[in-house]
Amino acid sequence: MTTFDRIMTGVGAHIAPIYADAVSVPAGGRTVFVSGTPGLRENGTVPEDFIEEARQCWANVEAALEKAGAKLTDIVYMRQWLTRRDDLSAYMTVNRELIQHDPAAMLCIIEGLVWPEIHLEVEAIAVIPE
Numbered sequence: 149m150t151t152f153d154r155i156m157t158g159v160g161a162h163i164a165p166i167y168a169d170a171v172s173v174p175a176g177g178r179t180v181f182v183s184g185t186p187g188l189r190e191n192g193t194v195p196e197d198f199i200e201e202a203r204q205c206w207a208n209v210e211a212a213l214e215k216a217g218a219k220l221t222d223i224v225y226m227r228q229w230l231t232r233r234d235d236l237s238a239y240m241t242v243n244r245e246l247i248q249h250d251p252a253a254m255l256c257i258i259e260g261l262v263w264p265e266i267h268l269e270v271e272a273i274a275v276i277p278e
Contacts, residue, residue, distance in 0.1 A: 173224050173275050180216040182272040184229070185209050186261065194265045198235045202242040205268050210246075213274055221249055222274035228255040229269045239268065 187205035188194060195201045210220055226247070230239060236257070261269055 176278040178217075178276040178278075180213060180218050180222070180272075180274045180276065182209055182212045182270075182274070184227075184269040184271045185212065186263075186266045186269050188266075194263070194267075198232075198267060199238050199242060201266075202235075202239050202268055205270055206242065206246050209270050209272055213272070216274075216276070218274040218276045220246060222276055223247065223249075223251045223272045224275050225252045225273040226254075227271040228253065229261065230255070230257050231260050231267045233257050235267060 185205060185208045186194070187201035187203070187208065189204060195204055206220075213219060213222065228239070228243070230236060261267075
């Protein structure tokens with residue numbers, strides 16, 4: 149697990165207590181940037197159930213991190229894109245199950261993603277400790 153200092157200004161706590169306003173990562177280590185990753189299955193299809201799509205999305209992020217030698221606990225920043233406000237509660241339930249270490253984060257609700265049937269993408273930055 150990457151060790152970082154959480155910087156709390158109090159602003160983010162008004163929105164959601166699950167992320168830091170900023171983080172400070174000590175020098176050293178290797179940085180991994182995970183591209184915007186949807187919840188596509190291995191066969192390229194999108195699950196019809198949003199919770200399954202969210203779990204698949206995070207499984208795909210985790211697989212990319214693992215190939216680079218990192219884990220979900222090494223994430224220091226994540227950017228999350230949802231296309232439907234009604235999915236926010238379900239998404240946050242899945243997010244809280246998997247991400248428990250308060251990285252810096254951004255969550256946006258946008259009009260759409262590259263495929264209309266995709267309702268979620270996650271980008272992440274992880275630091276692998278030396």
